[in-house]
Amino acid sequence: MVAIGIDIGGTSIKGAAVDSDGKIYETFSMPVSKWEPGEVCIRKLTILVQHYIASHHLEDKIVGIGIGSPGTLDVSTGTVNYANNLRWENVRVADLIHEILPYPIKLINDANAAALGEARFGAGKNFATMIMVTLGTGVGGAIVVNGKLLEGNESKGGELGHMTIVVDGEKCTCGRNGCLEAYASATALTREAKKAMLENRDSLMWKLAPDLNFVDGTVPFGAAKQGDPTALKVIDYFVKYLGEGLLNYCNIFRPNVIVLSGGVANAGEFLFARVNQYLRAYNYGYKFTPEVQVVPAVLGYDAGKIGAAALFF
Amino acid sequence: MVAIGIDIGGTSIKGAAVDSDGKIYETFSMPVSKWEPGEVCIRKLTILVQHYIASHHLEDKIVGIGIGSPGTLDVSTGTVNYANNLRWENVRVADLIHEILPYPIKLINDANAAALGEARFGAGKNFATMIMVTLGTGVGGAIVVNGKLLEGNESKGGELGHMTIVVDGEKCTCGRNGCLEAYASATALTREAKKAMLENRDSLMWKLAPDLNFVDGTVPFGAAKQGDPTALKVIDYFVKYLGEGLLNYCNIFRPNVIVLSGGVANAGEFLFARVNQYLRAYNYGYKFTPEVQVVPAVLGYDAGKIGAAALFF
Incomplete structure (x- = not known):
């Protein structure tokens, strides 16, 4: 077939x-x-x-x-x-x-x-409930339960990036404020990196991007991997807000696996170790609730x- | 049968x-x-x-x-x-x-x-996707899609009250901060009513509850319905945070209906009109996305x- x-x-x-x-x-x-x-x-x-x-x-x-x-x-x-x-x-x-x-x-x-x-043949195979979150210019996503998409009325659900995690927080493209997208997209990561660079002229991030116009999501990750304290703070902030968003999805869906895709997910184990640690630390119901693994997508394009x-x- | x-x-x-x-x-x-x-x-x-x-x-x-x-x-x-x-x-x-x-x-x-x-025979019948949110001492909930519960791994999903809507916000019983439960439960409503009463000695709420120990969710609703400005502010605050939580569920699930139950839902049309208005004002994707009706549960006990x-x- x-x-x-x-x-x-x-x-x-x-x-x-x-x-x-x-x-x-x-x-x-x-x-x-x-x-x-x-x-x-x-x-x-x-x-x-x-x-x-x-x-x-x-x-x-x-x-x-x-x-x-x-x-x-x-x-x-x-x-x-x-x-x-x-x-x-x-x-x-x-x-x-x-x-x-x-x-x-x-x-x-x-x-x-x-x-x-990804759910049927990639990182989510063998798992009953998969949440996929795409961290790119925006934050997208989808929910797959027992191999089927959960799409909602008129297939217009699954807007996983547009969950408010900070009421009256950062402005979002959708018109509301404080959405996950405004904290966990590559755009948000870049915004925070630039902000930190302006406040810390000695940050290693300036070596990787001598001009603010060259800053993208790889800059804070690159500098953090080399131990730059300013970049590490940017990553910690990013992981915290992403983690809060993913914990919300855990409490709602209790998925078996969360798959991250998009540019930011290319940061590799440096990112995934921190995100998984965050989720374990704040898992609902302590040891009585099953943990969820956060893993990278594997099928690429x-x-x-x-x-x-x-x-x- | x-x-x-x-x-x-x-x-x-x-x-x-x-x-x-x-x-x-x-x-x-x-x-x-x-x-x-x-x-x-x-x-x-x-x-x-x-x-x-x-x-x-x-x-x-x-x-x-x-x-x-x-x-x-x-x-x-x-x-x-x-x-x-x-x-x-x-x-x-x-x-x-x-x-x-x-x-x-x-x-x-x-x-x-x-x-x-409620999904099969009550307020949610005839609707494909129903979210039920119970506003009581805590905030509980459940998701029903095509007549079936969406329960997650080990049936431990559906913790709809434990979605962070304010990172680092009000302390929640679950150990995290800023959960919907910490803003939209009867407990949270009572907390805010007491706070407002202490700041406004002339509020009508003092007539309904001469002692702070008598304050429950009915007090701010009772006073607000009679036009008390302090109580109206408490209700507006409550509706805003509840509304933000429900909008999150709309963007995730795009349900056909949201059913509210629990003590607070007894506040009637005074509450439901405001919540529906809030959801319409901030509906994702403007007119291109179907609206969702928020209605009270009908089956009671x-x-x-x-x-x-x-x-x-």
């Missing part, structure tokens, strides 16, 4: 056949641009998929095409209502593909696709393709 | 037969005391249930006995591991009942039973019995 998993990104669309064990075949790819209408783009994609299936002799094995897309989706009709980065409006993806290819099509939010991939395909397994 | 639903409380055990439409029969009841061993208590309960079934001629209709219990439970063996209020330790409820009655037995946390009752029985429907 094989499904095609497709991941629509801001600059390219990538896809591959995936079998029911999560094994991924050779990847295909095509550029995508906001200057080209969505309909044209999907028609090109359809031809590409048709050739891919033929060249891999998969015609009789394909059970469906799963597509992870950014933006606001109407999953029931397979339509991308609105995707800001691509300037797509009401692109009837499923209908357009069906003009040529007869396979069932399922559309899914791109972040959810990645989470489903394949997670979305595998997860989109997994909609058919 | 009929099941027996039983609700173990701190001073009495109540139960009733419930049919698969959620219709509840005549209730039976027996006192329970921490001075009596749990085993003795369950043996008495068994005889009572046996007589109840016989007197209602239900022998051939009963599909099972559902039991809502406080404390730490081992659901798989039907054992109450530890119930503080009753001083029960490792009471093998299912085994003891099975010595006399042959019906399948399911044990469930008492708060979860009440939530399941029957919710636990009905929910425990509903484990078999």
Whole structure:
């Protein structure tokens, strides 16, 4: 049993056949641009998929095409209502593909696709309840219970970054204040690093980024790993707020595993050791409540393709 | 199809037969005391249930006995591991009942039973995703998705009151700081009312409670309903923090309905209008995200019995 998993990104669309064990075949790819209408783009994609299936002799094995897309989706009709980065409006993806290819099509939010991939075949496999939190420009996430996404009404739940952890706290992009995203995103980490650098001219962070414009999430981690006290304080602050957010998820879901992905998660064991220590220290109900492991995502950029395909397994 | 639903409380055990439409029969009841061993208590309960079934001629209709219990439970063996209020330790409820009655037995946390009752036959019926939040001495809760409880690892999730909404905020009973419980429980409401009363000797709240020892959650609501500005501030503060907590649940779950129960929920439309207004004002994603209704629980003390029985429907 094989499904095609497709991941629509801001600059390219990538896809591959995936079998029911999560094994991924050779990847295909095509550029995508906001200057080209969505309909044209999907028609090109359809031809590409048709050739891919033929060249891999998969015609009789394909059970469906799963597509992870950014933006606001109407999953029931397979339509991308609105995707800001691509300037797509009401692109009837499923209908357009069906003009040529007869396979069932399922559309899914791109972040959810990645989470489903990790849950079924990556860092979350063998665990009943997985929370995935993506630490990037913002903080995203998804909840997978027994291999199924928990999406809420109109599939509009899972906004894990927009949980207030400080009422009247830092301004968030969503309009509220004090969201987890305002403390645990790469953006927030960078903000705090810059603030600390301005207050500490002797911080090692200045060696890694001589100009504040060069500061990103890797700067405080790089300096902290070398023992810079200012950077260590920035990381401690970051871990505390991230930890408080993750503890909230533990108390709500009591997941078996929390998977972190996104740029910040690349900080490795230096980050994960601290986060796990924080969660153990403040675990609800002391030893009577099972601990949760926080681990990095393992499927990288394949997670979305595998997860989109997994909609058919 | 009929099941027996039983609700173990701190001073009495109540139960009733419930049919698969959620219709509840005549209730039976027996006192329970921490001075009596749990085993003795369950043996008495068994005889009572046996007589109840016989007197209602239900022998051939009963599909099972559902039991809502406080404390730490081992659901798989039907054992109450530890119930503080009753001083029960490792009471093998299912085994003891099975010595006399042959019906399948399911044990469930008492708060979860009440939530399941409301979800299946009460304020949450007809809604796919329901969050129930109980505002009492503490803040409890439960999550029901498509008629099933979301309980997490070892059934130890659903601690909805222990979500930090103010990092380093008010001390919480759980050991962390700034939990929703520390702002939205009756205990927290009473604390804030007392604080406001001490600062405002002319508040109407002093008429309703001439002594601070008489202050409970009804006092600020009573005075606020009569227009007392000090009490109105207390209520606004309460609604804001409760609202922030509920908005977090909206963003995580995007539920179709939030059901409030517990003493504070008795404040009626005066409370619910304000909470709904707060949620509408800060709804994530503006008009593109479905709103959620916050409504009061409707089954009252029957919710636990009905929910425990509903484990078999």
